[in-house]
Amino acid sequence: MKTYRIECVSTxxxxxxxxxxxxxxxxxxxxxxxxxPRGVAWVPxxxxxxxxxxxxxEPGVLWLIEQYGLRGKLxxxxxxxxxHGGNLTESTAHENTRRIAEMHRLWPLLRLCGxxxxxxxxxxxxxxxxxxxxxxxxxxxxxxCDSLLPAAEWLSGYQxxxxxGRKLGIAETSKVFGDDGPSNLMxxxxxxxxxxxxxxxxxxxxxxxxxxxxxxxxxxxxxQHAGGTIGGQAAxxxxxxxxxxxxxxxxxxxxxxxxxxxxxxQRDEAVAWLRDxxx
Amino acid sequence: MLVVTAYLASPLAGDAPYLDALLEFEMAQRLGVxxxxxRDRPLPTESIxxxxxxxxxxxxxxxxxxxxxxxxxxxxxxxxxAKRLGVEHAGLLSDKQRLVVATxxxxxxxxxxxxxxxxxxxxxxxCEGHRRPVLQLLRSVxxxxxxxxxxxxxxARWEAEMADGDYWxxxxxxxxxxxxxxxxxCDNLPSRLQGYRRSFGACIAPMWHPERYMEIVVPC
Numbered sequence: 001m002k003t004y005r006i007e008c009v010s011t012x013x014x015x016x017x018x019x020x021x022x023x024x025x026x027x028x029x030x031x032x033x034x035x036x037p038r039g040v041a042w043v044p045x046x047x048x049x050x051x052x053x054x055x056x057x058e059p060g061v062l063w064l065i066e067q068y069g070l071r072g073k074l075x076x077x078x079x080x081x082x083x084h085g086g087n088l089t090e091s092t093a094h095e096n097t098r099r100i101a102e103m104h105r106l107w108p109l110l111r112l113c114g115x116x117x118x119x120x121x122x123x124x125x126x127x128x129x130x131x132x133x134x135x136x137x138x139x140x141x142x143x144x145c146d147s148l149l150p151a152a153e154w155l156s157g158y159q160x161x162x163x164x165g166r167k168l169g170i171a172e173t174s175k176v177f178g179d180d181g182p183s184n185l186m187x188x189x190x191x192x193x194x195x196x197x198x199x200x201x202x203x204x205x206x207x208x209x210x211x212x213x214x215x216x217x218x219x220x221x222x223x224q225h226a227g228g229t230i231g232g233q234a235a236x237x238x239x240x241x242x243x244x245x246x247x248x249x250x251x252x253x254x255x256x257x258x259x260x261x262x263x264x265x266q267r268d269e270a271v272a273w274l275r276d277x278x279x
Numbered sequence: 280m281l282v283v284t285a286y287l288a289s290p291l292a293g294d295a296p297y298l299d300a301l302l303e304f305e306m307a308q309r310l311g312v313x314x315x316x317x318r319d320r321p322l323p324t325e326s327i328x329x330x331x332x333x334x335x336x337x338x339x340x341x342x343x344x345x346x347x348x349x350x351x352x353x354x355x356x357x358x359x360x361a362k363r364l365g366v367e368h369a370g371l372l373s374d375k376q377r378l379v380v381a382t383x384x385x386x387x388x389x390x391x392x393x394x395x396x397x398x399x400x401x402x403x404x405x406c407e408g409h410r411r412p413v414l415q416l417l418r419s420v421x422x423x424x425x426x427x428x429x430x431x432x433x434x435a436r437w438e439a440e441m442a443d444g445d446y447w448x449x450x451x452x453x454x455x456x457x458x459x460x461x462x463x464x465c466d467n468l469p470s471r472l473q474g475y476r477r478s479f480g481a482c483i484a485p486m487w488h489p490e491r492y493m494e495i496v497v498p499c
Contacts, residue, residue: 003419003421020358020359030358032290032356032358032396032398033353033354033356033398034398035353035354035398035400040353040354047358047360047429047430048426048428048429048430048431049360049361049429051430052428052429058365062368065371070371071370071371072370072371072372072373072374073373074371074372074373074376075372075373075376076372076376076378076380076387077386079365079368079371079372079376080364080386080387083365083368084362084363084364084365085362087386087387089386095314097314114428124428126428127421127422127427127428127430127433128428128429128430129289129430129433130289130429130430130431141288201430204421204422206419206421
């Protein structure tokens with residue numbers, strides 16, 4: 001077991017709209033204050049929480065659900081646990097160390113991501129870093145880069161329209177809006193980080209085995225294969241990231257293959273563990 | 280005096296820990312006793328050995344000679360972290376489980392919670408300890424504060440260097456000694472103590488255990 005540090009640079013292949021809120025009808029991209037020689041600048045970033053779910057937990061767990069034949073067989077609590085970490089709902093919490101040890105053995109991905117059973121917290125071992133925009137304001141994180149554009153150069157906006165269904169001539173307008181009713185057209189807009197922007201981020205798998213490292217790497221591959229999206233407006237093509245892993249002292253293909261083989265070999269026991277948690 | 284510095288590579292959520300508490304937790308994990316330290320159980324009678332000097336004040340023994348964290352804070356703001364039930368995956372549910380789910384309350388309530396976050400490039404602690412063992416223990420501390428799994432409080436590097444003075448409990452000032460860490464409220468405190476307020480809590484790790492609670496003074 002060792003601590004693996006996986007560093008990545010992800011390049012935006014479509015506008016990134018990782019929002020922090022709205023101002024009227026406009027979506028505001030998430031920003032953080034960065035101290036610069038010219039004062040505080042608010043620079044877009046990607047939250048670790050979002051990366052943790054979209055890049056690691058969701059793709060990895062969905063693959064396991066398919067491989068373990070659990071599609072159409074999960075309870076709501078099991079779905080919530082696997083995909084979102086679950087909730088602590090019982091008042092008498094206790095520590096079932098055997099259950100924890102079995103989870104570590106049977107579900108390497110969950111050992112990384114952790115979760116919560118109704119009466120017990122299962123701590124994870126994965127730290128997901130936030131994504132730092134590669135720009136002039138964040139120069140302190142990229143000492144070897146000569147020329148960096150300011151963050152403002154990487155920002156733009158978008159505007160879309162939700163059409164008025166009446167104009168299609170399909171709906172019976174007299175029953176819905178009336179002939180002189182208000183238009184149903186809605187314009188919505190927001191800020192976005194433009195294509196070509198790069199984000200530096202990473203993962204720290206603490207005291208992990210090669211199998212668990214393989215689980216993380218496999219999740220990242222699945223995430224990329226499904227478009228590598230982060231943030232909102234993915235249905236309109238936003239949020240695509242092309243993730244490149246910086247060099248590390250591991251054989252990625254071997255780790256991934258070892259994890260896949262291991263996960264498939266644990267299928268029956270893993271499913272039995274899951275069912276046992278909600279007896 | 281040893282000056283330990285943590286250089287952070289990401290914003291800090293919550294408060295920075297006491298260095299002695301951090302070292303005790305790391306040592307407890309190495310000794311295999313961390314899982315036995317629980318709120319509902321009495322603490323072991325022997326304190327966990329850390330490479331920091333301990334002294335007594337009043338009737339309280341084994342108080343580490345280590346200051347509270349000193350944060351060089353540049354700005355403070357609020358971020359949010361959110362969670363929602365992914366109903367787009369409803370097809371994964373068994374037929375009997377495809378129910379109407381309340382997401383405004385109860386178990387599957389969606390939330391978007393605020394988190395106060397600070398831009399703290401450096402955190403310093405003054406202590407009386409051994410440099411090499413302290414750095415060895417800190418080598419496995421990659422992040423501090425709250426929500427570390429989401430990337431907050433990431434430590435870029437640890438540094439420890441020797442310096443003159445002994446500011447781990449009190450720092451000198453013209454008005455009188457300035458309190459530098461939580462200490463027991465007792466008659467042994469300096470008479471002209473500055474920069475403190477009374478509180479009820481712990482001054483020895485583990486700070487969260489009820490057995491450690493007592494009348495204390497904390498820096499303010």
